[in-house]
Amino acid sequence: MNRIAAFFKKPFIRRYANYLVIGAAALIFGLLSVTGALSMSNQFLLEQISIAVLLAVSLSMVVGFLGELSLGHAGFMCVGAYLGGKIASLLVSAMGVGESNFLVLILSLLIGGAVAALFGFIIGLPALRLRGDYLAIVTLAFGEIVRSVLMNLPSELFGGTLGLKTPRFTRQYLFIIALVLVLACLAVTQNLIRSKHGRAIISIKDNEIAARAMGIDVTKYKLFVFTISSFFAGVAGVLYSYTQSTVQSATFDYNYSIEILVMVVLGGMGSINGSMIAAALITFLNVKLQSVLKGDMAVLKDVIYALILILIVIYKNAPGLSAFREKYNFKTLTAKLFKKKETVSKNGDTVPVVQEEAKDE
């Protein structure tokens, strides 16, 4: 145990601990899956978790770091799912290859992501220039419009009310690719945040007027963050389409966007690792409840899910629990593990704890 703690204490390892954890998961579960030791339901679970993590990390860029509210993340995912799915099935038949063709998957991921990014750019361009909560309103509308348009287009195009039939990738391997995509998304997000551009983005959230006065191109950064966030939501959508035989537009409703937002909020806004953990846990809970509660009991799923969320929110905020919280939270527990007096600053880097007395000369 001590040895493990010492290993994680190295600055290099600390900085890349999250990559290591996800990489190790991809490797271990990947090996289990290839050798046939991983059940189908666990493969499904890992796919769903990867998709949720992609969504949460990309949304946390907008909500947590940029400080803008987006209520239509599922809308961008929907664009990715429909376009990526459509392109994948076109390519599969045009190229005469199997549904699990790797090249087709990569192409549709890129195209689905790019189209979602384009939508993000087009929506962000007017909405992000205005002050106030315009982005929330516009994204909310976008999410609802996109799925009703896709549903009502002629069924030869996107399947209409019956949904779009999409190729399915071999379940045995898909989650490994999904985990690799999570790593890529994490790298982009983390490298962006830990750079001059990340500082600029945080400065915009902290004080937009001061950021402008320091010569920061606020609109450029807002648009960039929103566009890249939409890109990864689109990628998550394409992945999703590959996990399903049919994509239904009803899936991507307002509630789905809120669910992603809940992951980001519960993860502690502006904490990438927190968002990932929250996304994984909520998805785990969702999938497990779904499989445990069969038949008439299925209605209980939403109730239990809501109750657990309420309990978490109470736990995180109730003043009566503050002492307990201070003693047993993620930060103090990990700090205990690493036995180092450090606190985690908002951008995820560690900064030394400064004694209160030292502050007043």
Added chain:
Amino acid sequence: MNDTQFVASDGRESVLRTEHLRIQFGGLRAVDDVNLEIKKGELYGLIGPNGAGKTTVFNLLTGVYKPTSGKIFLCGKDITGKAPAEINRLGIARTFQNIRLFNNLTVIENVMVGLSNSISCNIAQSIFRLPRHKKSEKEFYERALELLKVFQLDEYKDYLAANLPYGKQRKLEIARAMATNPTLLLLDEPAAGMNPNETQELMDDITFVRKNFGMTILLIEHDMRLVSGICENLTVLNFGTELAKGETAKVLSDPAVVKAYLGE
């Protein structure tokens, strides 16, 4: 560049010049026909009672507000109506009356934000961690630390800005503004809320910045004693209009100024 605007009436280089600057909020003329002329290397004072329109002048100069009428020239270049970020890049930096630091960034990171436009590294270079990224980060760190040392803030570099004592926050705002490499520095009541010791330290810093960087400074100040100590020239605002301007000693002994300050 228009030379007649670039050279002030007495032949010295003009850094800032406003012509009939005016802004109207509904029925209120917050700034009305203000004509400033600030020369290179000068420390110019802008004083006046609360609500006189001083901060609004800063907001006009930095593009936060667009003037209803009038023009603003920086080193002879017309910057009227330009956006705040562009005005900063053209050479005006400011501090705020109500401190506006980036509270979720550390002290050194606040200064690094100010350096953003002087050290190049594009988004792709950062995301893909190309060599330029590492080199630029080193440069950011070193130059920011250098500036922090000038303002004796280096020992606080890893504090979150929000955790700095009040007086140091005001200093950090000046350091951050200086990081943008301005030709004109606007300070909005930098001594507000400071104790006498801190005020003295601040005045020394302002003098230092002026001497060492050859900085031209426009200073808003409420405290008359402070202004009379360090400014050569003043403009006194009252209800948005110029009540008096010129040499500090003359302006401060003007009966109209005394009346505006002390009331009837």
